[in-house]
Amino acid sequence: MDTRSHISLDPDDWSETRALAHRIVDDAIAGLGGLRDRPVWQPMPDTVRETFRSPVPLQPTPLADIYDDLGATILRYPMGNTHPRFFAWYMGGSNFTGALGDFLAAIEGSNLGGGDTAAAAADGQVVDWLRQMMGFPDAAGGTLTSGGSMANMVGLTVARNAMAGVDVRADGITDLPQPLRFYASDQVHSAHQKAVEALGLGHKALRQVPTDAAFRMDVNALAAMIAEDRAAGRRPACVIATAGTTSTGSIDDLPAVAALCRREGLWLHIDGCIGAFLRIAPENRQLVEGIDLADSLALDPHKWLQTPFECGCALVRDRRQLFETFNLHGDYLQVQARGIAAAEFLGDYGFELSRSFKALKLWMSLREHGVERFGALVDQHIGMARAMAERIAAEPRLELMAPVAINIVCFRYRGAVGSEAELRALNTEIMLRIQESGVAMPTDTTLHGRHSLRAAINNHRTRPEDLDLLLDEVLRHGMALQGC
Ligand SMILES: *Cc1c(COP(=O)(O)O)cnc(C)c1O
Numbered sequence: 087m088d089t090r091s092h093i094s095l096d097p098d099d100w101s102e103t104r105a106l107a108h109r110i111v112d113d114a115i116a117g118l119g120g121l122r123d124r125p126v127w128q129p130m131p132d133t134v135r136e137t138f139r140s141p142v143p144l145q146p147t148p149l150a151d152i153y154d155d156l157g158a159t160i161l162r163y164p165m166g167n168t169h170p171r172f173f174a175w176y177m178g179g180s181n182f183t184g185a186l187g188d189f190l191a192a193i194e195g196s197n198l199g200g201g202d203t204a205a206a207a208a209d210g211q212v213v214d215w216l217r218q219m220m221g222f223p224d225a226a227g228g229t230l231t232s233g234g235s236m237a238n239m240v241g242l243t244v245a246r247n248a249m250a251g252v253d254v255r256a257d258g259i260t261d262l263p264q265p266l267r268f269y270a271s272d273q274v275h276s277a278h279q280k281a282v283e284a285l286g287l288g289h290k291a292l293r294q295v296p297t298d299a300a301f302r303m304d305v306n307a308l309a310a311m312i313a314e315d316r317a318a319g320r321r322p323a324c325v326i327a328t329a330g331t332t333s334t335g336s337i338d339d340l341p342a343v344a345a346l347c348r349r350e351g352l353w354l355h356i357d358g359c360i361g362a363f364l365r366i367a368p369e370n371r372q373l374v375e376g377i378d379l380a381d382s383l384a385l386d387p388h389k390w391l392q393t394p395f396e397c398g399c400a401l402v403r404d405r406r407q408l409f410e411t412f413n414l415h416g417d418y419l420q421v422q423a424r425g426i427a428a429a430e431f432l433g434d435y436g437f438e439l440s441r442s443f444k445a446l447k448l449w450m451s452l453r454e455h456g457v458e459r460f461g462a463l464v465d466q467h468i469g470m471a472r473a474m475a476e477r478i479a480a481e482p483r484l485e486l487m488a489p490v491a492i493n494i495v496c497f498r499y500r501g502a503v504g505s506e507a508e509l510r511a512l513n514t515e516i517m518l519r520i521q522e523s524g525v526a527m528p529t530d531t532t533l534h535g536r537h538s539l540r541a542a543i544n545n546h547r548t549r550p551e552d553l554d555l556l557l558d559e560v561l562r563h564g565m566a567l568q569g570c
Contacts, residue, residue, distance in 0.1 A: 106150055117161075118168075118182060121547065125524025127166035134159050170547035171526040173556065176332055176360055176389060176494070179545035183454050184394040187447030198441040200419060200431035209432060209445035215452060216385065216399050219366050220358075221378035227405025229436040230444055233398040234359035234386040235277040240400035240436055241382030242268070242281045242324065244411045245353040248381075249323035255411075259286040267315045268292045270326035271303035273333055275357060278326055292326075300489050301336035301533070303327065305343060312350055324353040329374050330361025333531040333540070335494035337361055340376030347381075354379065359386040359398070361492060366457050367464035373492065390467075391460055392546050393448050400436070408435050467493040467543045474541070474553045483561055487538035496531065496538040499564035510537035516563045526556040 097103045137159050167177035196205040213228040231237045245268075247254045252261050266287055270278055272294045282292045293315075295308045312322045325347050327338040340356065347354040356362075356377055362385040364374045377383065383401045387393040402408040413434035415421065422428050433439040452460075475490040478497045487496040498513045517528055517539055531540050541556060 103149065106153060110153065113157075114185070115182070121169055124169070125166075126169045126171050126527045127521065128163060128524055129522065130163040134163060166527055167545070168547075169527070170545055170549065171552045171556065172545055173541035173543060174527045174529040176542045176544060178389045178392045178395075179547055180394040181392045181451060181546070183451045184392070184447035187450045188394055188444075191443035191446040194443060194446075196443055198443055198445075199433040199439040200429070201426050202429035205443045205446070206429060206432055208449050209441075209443065210430070212445040212449050212452070213399065213401075215457075216387070217401055219457060220362060220383060220385070220401060221365065222383070222401055222403060225405055226401055226403050227408045227435060228399055228401040229408070229432065230441075231398040231400055231436060232396040233388060234275075234357070234384055235280065235398075236437070237359070237384035237386065237398040237400040238275075238277050238326075238355070238357055239281045239284065240408075241355045241384050241402065242278070242326075243285060244382055244402050244407050245324040245355055246285050246287065247411050248407055249321070249353050251321065262321075264319060264321040266291055266323040267312075267320050268324045268326060269295055269308055269311060269322070270357075271295050271297050271301075271328060271331070271338060273297055273301050273303075273331040273336060274326060274328060275332050275359070278357070297336070297534075300491070301331060301334045303338040303343065305339055305346060308343070309346060309350075312346075312352070322350060322352055324355055326355045326357055327380075328361075329356055329358040329364070329377055330492055332360065333494075333533060334488040334496055335360060335490070335492040335542075336488070337364075337373055337491055340374065340379065344376050344379035353381045355382045355384070356380040357384050359384055360389060360494075362386075363390040363460065363464055364492065366461035367468070368461055369465040370468055370492070371461075387448050390464055390544060391448065391451070392463075393451065397444050397448055412436055463546055464493075467548075470548065470550055470553060471495050471541075471543050473550060474543070474557070477554070477557060481557070481561070483564060484557070487533055487536060493543045495541045495543070496533060497541075497560075498537065498539050499560055501564065501568050506536060512564070512567060513537055513539055515567060516560055519563050520556070520559050523559070525559055526552070528556060528560075 166172045168180050194205060196203045198206050198209050209230060213230060217226050217228060229240060231240060251263055268282060268291055270292060279289045279292060283289050293311055295303050295311060298304055315322050325343055327340055327343045329337050344354055358377060361374055362377060362383065364370050365377055381403045385399050387397045387399060388395050432441060471490050471493045474495050475486055478484045478486045483500055485498050485500045487498055498509060499516055501509060501512045517530055520526055520528060528539050528541050531538055
């Protein structure tokens with residue numbers, strides 16, 4: 087008899103694994119229940135950081151021991167974006183149903199790049215639900231992506247290929263008869279610079295249009311830049327409008343930009359990573375009127391829909407243009423009339439071939455809650471942001487730094503000192519003290535040269551008292567630092 091045992095990664099005896107898995111689920115639920123009482127974030131001690139320098143494990147470790155290690159290290163020092171007082175950058179709060187979806191997707195195990203599977207059909211359904219939520223026509227297509235950066239990259243790639251005037255897939259950008267020009271406001275997300283650089287256009291091809299006092303693109307300045315580029319022999323190709331900028335949440339005048347694009351024959355890409363889901367919010371949907379006029383649209387379910395990371399989506403008004411940009415089949419991946427390859431390949435609609443079943447977490451939570459509840463959540467966040475702005479306006483020691491367009495509030499402590507540099511130093515210190523205290527998590531930004539604290543209210547667990555506590559802490563630290 088062969089003395090070597092057969093190797094498989096499944097346990098010989100499932101009973102221990104089953105008990106541990108049940109314990110993990112129980113701990114996860116208990117952890118979510120106790121979230122509010124924990125610090126939002128804590129700096130990781132060096133002893134914990136040291137554990138991530140251990141060498142590659144050659145010998146087995148019991149799973150229960152590994153799980154014990156997690157409790158003291160990885161699970162103990164998270165970002166904190168699931169916490170109700172996390173207001174940093176622009177995240178989502180995740181949700182338990184989504185976590186179950188990710189688990190079940192891994193158990194189901196399919197690769198969604200191609201093949202006739204129910205999982206791929208569900209992925210297509212989620213993309214179609216998002217299309218309907220955005221009011222895009224039946225002929226539109228789309229793809230789930232890792233996030234908003236990739237969703238914008240997909241949209242801008244289709245835009246480049248459609249507007250190039252040559253067959254970019256065959257000839258490349260070196261054969262462009264005229265240099266292409268893209269336009270976006272000075273508030274545009276950095277993902278777009280990365281995208282135009284990766285597309286070989288160079289970031290000088292992305293012209294920054296100035297914004298008004300409400301941080302919205304100046305459409306007259308945009309029109310002037312387009313005319314100037316045409317006169318100089320360049321080819322205006324695409325306007326990137328933002329529905330919800332990252333610093334302030336401002337929304338470009340979408341109908342006006344869309345009209346200009348139509349007049350000028352330009353592609354309209356809308357970055358809706360933050361604001362696209364305003365369209366499902368009954369009280370605020372008018373803010374993104376015109377979003378359905380985009381030729382391509384990027385959205386980010388892992389932000390306002392609270393989907394666990396990662397989940398972004400690109401929609402393209404004409405599905406064929408998306409397909410023509412990305413479809414490609416090796417000899418080993420031919421579509422058949424029957425059998426497992428008798429289906430549309432999702433890999434034909436984006437950069438990636440192997441794809442996770444990330445659709446499931448969204449598919450499950452959209453069904454569980456219904457779109458109306460997500461829309462009400464969007465309205466709830468905006469209501470809290472407006473209430474916070476009112477308190478700031480009524481408090482002489484605080485200053486509102488930008489109009490509150492949606493769920494982002496920019497403000498600062500107004501000290502006795504006056505200069506911009508002093509206010510920046512003071513507010514940065516207030517921010518860092520609050521971050522390190524674990525009480526709340528604000529971050530900052532610079533708005534037309536002025537430093538600002540910033541709270542993005544985008545967690546389904548946040549309540550009005552959480553925002554009051556943040557402002558109380560800003561005032562307390564501000565007064566302490568000023569010695570009053
Ligand atoms: C977050 C964000 C992005 C990038 O999305 P990721 O999901 O972080 O890759 C792009 N544009 C805007 C406006 C964003 O807020």
